[in-house]
Amino acid sequence: MVDVTHGGPISGGTASGAAPAFEVGEPDLYHPRSWVTKYVFSQDAKVIAIQYGLTAMAIGLVALVLSWLMRMQLAFPGLLPFIDADHYYQFITMHGMIMVVYLLTALFLGGFGNYLIPLMLGARDMMFPYLNMLSYWIYLAAVLLLVAGFFVPGGPTGAGWTLYPPQAILANTPGQSWGIVVMLASLMLFIIGFTMGGLNYVVTVLQGRTRGLTLMRMPLTIWGIFTATVMALLAFPALFVGAVMMLFDRLLGTSFFMPAIVVTGEQAPYGGGSPILFQHLFWFFGHPEVYIVALPAFGIVSDLISTHARKNIFGYRMMVWAIVGIGALSFVVWAHHMYVSGMNPGFGFFFATTTLIIAIPTALKVYNWVLTLWRGDIHFTVPMLFALGFIVTFINGGLTGLFLGNVVVDVPLSDTMFVVAHFHMVMGVAPILVIFGAIYHWYPKITGRMLDTTLGKIHFWMTFLGAYLIFFPMHYLGLLGVPRRYFEMGETAFVPASAATLNVFITITALVVGATQMLFLFNLAWSLRHGREAGGNPWRATTLEWQTPETPPAHGNWGAERPVVYRWAYDYSVPGAPQDFLPQNDPGPDLASSGETVAEGVR
Amino acid sequence: MTESSLDPAAAPPAQARPGSGWRRFAADWASDQTSFKGVSWGKAMMWVFLLSDTFVFGCFLVAYMTARMSTTVPWPNPSEVFALEIGGTEVPLILIAIMTFVLISSSGTMALAVHYGYLRDRRKAGRLMLATALFGACFVGMQAFEWTKLIREGVRPWTNPWGAPQFGSSFFMITGFHGTHVTIGVIFLLVLARKVLRGDYETGRRGFFTSRRGRYEAIEIMGLYWHFVDLVWVFIFAFFYLW
Ligand code: HEM
Ligand SMILES: [Cu+2]
Numbered sequence A: 001m002v003d004v005t006h007g008g009p010i011s012g013g014t015a016s017g018a019a020p021a022f023e024v025g026e027p028d029l030y031h032p033r034s035w036v037t038k039y040v041f042s043q044d045a046k047v048i049a050i051q052y053g054l055t056a057m058a059i060g061l062v063a064l065v066l067s068w069l070m071r072m073q074l075a076f077p078g079l080l081p082f083i084d085a086d087h088y089y090q091f092i093t094m095h096g097m098i099m100v101v102y103l104l105t106a107l108f109l110g111g112f113g114n115y116l117i118p119l120m121l122g123a124r125d126m127m128f129p130y131l132n133m134l135s136y137w138i139y140l141a142a143v144l145l146l147v148a149g150f151f152v153p154g155g156p157t158g159a160g161w162t163l164y165p166p167q168a169i170l171a172n173t174p175g176q177s178w179g180i181v182v183m184l185a186s187l188m189l190f191i192i193g194f195t196m197g198g199l200n201y202v203v204t205v206l207q208g209r210t211r212g213l214t215l216m217r218m219p220l221t222i223w224g225i226f227t228a229t230v231m232a233l234l235a236f237p238a239l240f241v242g243a244v245m246m247l248f249d250r251l252l253g254t255s256f257f258m259p260a261i262v263v264t265g266e267q268a269p270y271g272g273g274s275p276i277l278f279q280h281l282f283w284f285f286g287h288p289e290v291y292i293v294a295l296p297a298f299g300i301v302s303d304l305i306s307t308h309a310r311k312n313i314f315g316y317r318m319m320v321w322a323i324v325g326i327g328a329l330s331f332v333v334w335a336h337h338m339y340v341s342g343m344n345p346g347f348g349f350f351f352a353t354t355t356l357i358i359a360i361p362t363a364l365k366v367y368n369w370v371l372t373l374w375r376g377d378i379h380f381t382v383p384m385l386f387a388l389g390f391i392v393t394f395i396n397g398g399l400t401g402l403f404l405g406n407v408v409v410d411v412p413l414s415d416t417m418f419v420v421a422h423f424h425m426v427m428g429v430a431p432i433l434v435i436f437g438a439i440y441h442w443y444p445k446i447t448g449r450m451l452d453t454t455l456g457k458i459h460f461w462m463t464f465l466g467a468y469l470i471f472f473p474m475h476y477l478g479l480l481g482v483p484r485r486y487f488e489m490g491e492t493a494f495v496p497a498s499a500a501t502l503n504v505f506i507t508i509t510a511l512v513v514g515a516t517q518m519l520f521l522f523n524l525a526w527s528l529r530h531g532r533e534a535g536g537n538p539w540r541a542t543t544l545e546w547q548t549p550e551t552p553p554a555h556g557n558w559g560a561e562r563p564v565v566y567r568w569a570y571d572y573s574v575p576g577a578p579q580d581f582l583p584q585n586d587p588g589p590d591l592a593s594s595g596e597t598v599a600e601g602v603r
Numbered sequence B: 001m002t003e004s005s006l007d008p009a010a011a012p013p014a015q016a017r018p019g020s021g022w023r024r025f026a027a028d029w030a031s032d033q034t035s036f037k038g039v040s041w042g043k044a045m046m047w048v049f050l051l052s053d054t055f056v057f058g059c060f061l062v063a064y065m066t067a068r069m070s071t072t073v074p075w076p077n078p079s080e081v082f083a084l085e086i087g088g089t090e091v092p093l094i095l096i097a098i099m100t101f102v103l104i105s106s107s108g109t110m111a112l113a114v115h116y117g118y119l120r121d122r123r124k125a126g127r128l129m130l131a132t133a134l135f136g137a138c139f140v141g142m143q144a145f146e147w148t149k150l151i152r153e154g155v156r157p158w159t160n161p162w163g164a165p166q167f168g169s170s171f172f173m174i175t176g177f178h179g180t181h182v183t184i185g186v187i188f189l190l191v192l193a194r195k196v197l198r199g200d201y202e203t204g205r206r207g208f209f210t211s212r213r214g215r216y217e218a219i220e221i222m223g224l225y226w227h228f229v230d231l232v233w234v235f236i237f238a239f240f241y242l243w
Helices: A035-040 A045-075 A085-121 A129-148 A179-207 A220-251 A275-308 A316-332 A345-373 A382-405 A407-413 A417-447 A453-480 A498-530 A595-601 B021-030 B041-070 B094-118 B122-152 B166-198 B217-242
Strands: B083-086 B089-092
Touching: A045 A085, A045 A129, A045 A498, A085 A129, A085 A179, A085 A220, A085 A275, A085 A417, A129 A179, A179 A220, A179 B041, A220 A275, A220 A316, A220 B041, A220 B166, A275 A316, A275 A345, A275 A382, A275 A417, A275 B041, A316 A345, A345 A382, A345 A407, A382 A407, A382 A417, A382 A453, A417 A453, A417 A498, A453 A498, B041 B166, B041 B217, B083 B094, B094 B122, B094 B217, B122 B166, B122 B217, B166 B217
Parallel strands: none
Antiparallel strands: B083 B089
16 A cells, blocks of 8 residues: 555565565645646745746846946946945845845755756655745745835845844944844745745655665756755754844844944943854854855756766766765855954964865866866857856856965955955856856756757857956956945055046946846747747756656656656766667666666666 | 556666665665655654754854853853742742743653554544643743743843843843744644544545645654754753753
């Protein structure tokens, strides 16, 4: 008897000698009966993924517009009269927070996680579809609350995306009355919503794989998303606690983070708290957060490269261990963001060392990508271009990261444009390139049609080159000493007048690059109707999501029977095989003769 | 049923992996389908959630300890603050001791409820869950009493008559957060007890929200949460009241 309820273990053993049956029965899927339960309050991970994706992109557009406004101010101070210092800080804060949390985290985990985990694992859906649905709606509420910040009295908070107290809640900081409250509440909602989704992703990967899909046969995309989700479940609590405590400081007048302080000649009603405590809580979340957006990108890029170079990924096992190792290490490096906050030199030494150690698994991944490309049959498809763009950009940002990881180098560079250049390269541009590549890659599966290639190539070159033109000069500005988070520079002795020219150049490029993204949005909308029919497996890829009986995959994904996996995800150009790829659920040409090797040895 | 059309011969051969206990442990982990053999999804989810929640409570406690260690003003003495006057003498920590006792007892009734659940004795299981909920409610009630007493004596989140203002802040925040956990637990216990007593898990009635059928295992999953909340209390008790 199969237990079809909550997927408990099936009672009764397997026939002796035969292959094991499904350990877990079919999930009790919810079947939508109306348009509303099918497309709005849907419990299907694929629909939830699209909802997450569209919401994240919409709020990302807001952040893009904010970056234009900031760039306008930096290049042409005073040209847009409504941007005063307060507004500038509000724009910076909202831009940073939206980009990192509400766009990248939500899109990688809520978007790609929801879409790819069940499909790549041969599952019918996430394990807890109802919770999954709640996750999206709470995320949406968090986004709406965040946007509400623009409309409350005093506007959104201008404390910087790091929200450091004491200034975040003191008078004279923009958005001190409402904005900061709305921001903290929105973050708490986001975390609650994310946790609901995250439990789904983790449990589905651990307990919901199909027959034959061992952990070491999972595509690296899944490894990346899985590890990132585990990290998020352990890192977000610190932000949650920090947000609760700061809300209390702001609303109840507690002094968790507030020292005794004099504001405009008056003693503020606070005392005895520690602002550094907040910094620790924030960065205990903040640094893992960098890898929460980087690890899914690592995973996806590995799969894109392998597929479009028609070659197996180099060093799969090492890639897996590198992902897991980076995930673990990134919990012991957080204070490299606090070198200038003042700390015991011993701690500085410790955190610099751990930071540099992370470079080892990271470099290993880069080498493996390059070795995968080596002598590959490289197809310069749009997803491949974006994947290559990612590798270059990531190396770049990674190298400046090595600079900043050292205390003595970081102290003079901290809070300059050099830091802005560094983190935009490594966690701004690089993951965004992967997101684009991934959308070009999986759009055919999601909609059944290809995105337009010409538009895609224009989009790639404009974005890739543009990003370098924008952020490369910022390294130089930073070395000159141009500070970060400055509304305007005014007259200074150390910054030459030519820096202003450079700023104009950066701004114009930023406007153009931003406008190019409209091309991408147009492509998304246009190809939905007019794109070339994609068929089930346009890239001739091996992973399970391309082997669904229908494209786009139907409710329940697999028709009558879930697939059975015989091999790892990277059997491209296998000698002797009839095609240059063997799907994971393909028993293989010569199963009869060498059954054991195919199942276990080849992987 | 759903198994119907699988051809066993087409599936990959079972991987026989000899070796020591550790090797087998690793092999189980890495094998196909499930990493934790025989563990249902619901139970796995609860464990992962509790791990995450551990980090929440951990951060709260670490933050409180930082505040307590770095304050320049003396920290109020918990044995005096949390004393009750009984028959003219001050008995230190008496209320907390009773609260702790009640909560730990509730873990006992919870464990029995799980036991009878698996025996499919729904009367006993349901009643024991109601008893657990009652203990939980008592705990929250006593906490409310304690809060009232302290507030009467002038303790506020931002100040208190005896020393560092962080005392009141941490106290209300941490016990409040824990109390919320207990309250949520009580609510779920009541809902679940109703389902058990009504026999939902025998008749296969579908859940109101999830529209899935439940199983008696739900009691055990509930129990995991309840024991966790109980365990957290022990740490709060040690670090806040006994320190
Ligand atoms: C169109 C591309 C982008 C442009 C032109 C841009 C521009 C800017 C500018 C001008 C600043 C303020 C620098 C300062 O004065 O200190 C900034 C800050 C920031 N940006 Fe971007 N950005 C872009 C994309 C992104 C992306 C994709 C991310 C995602 C990680 C991101 C994350 C941040 C963060 C975290 C800050 C710091 C905010 C703070 O200091 O509180 N940006 N960006
Ligand atoms: Cu960091």
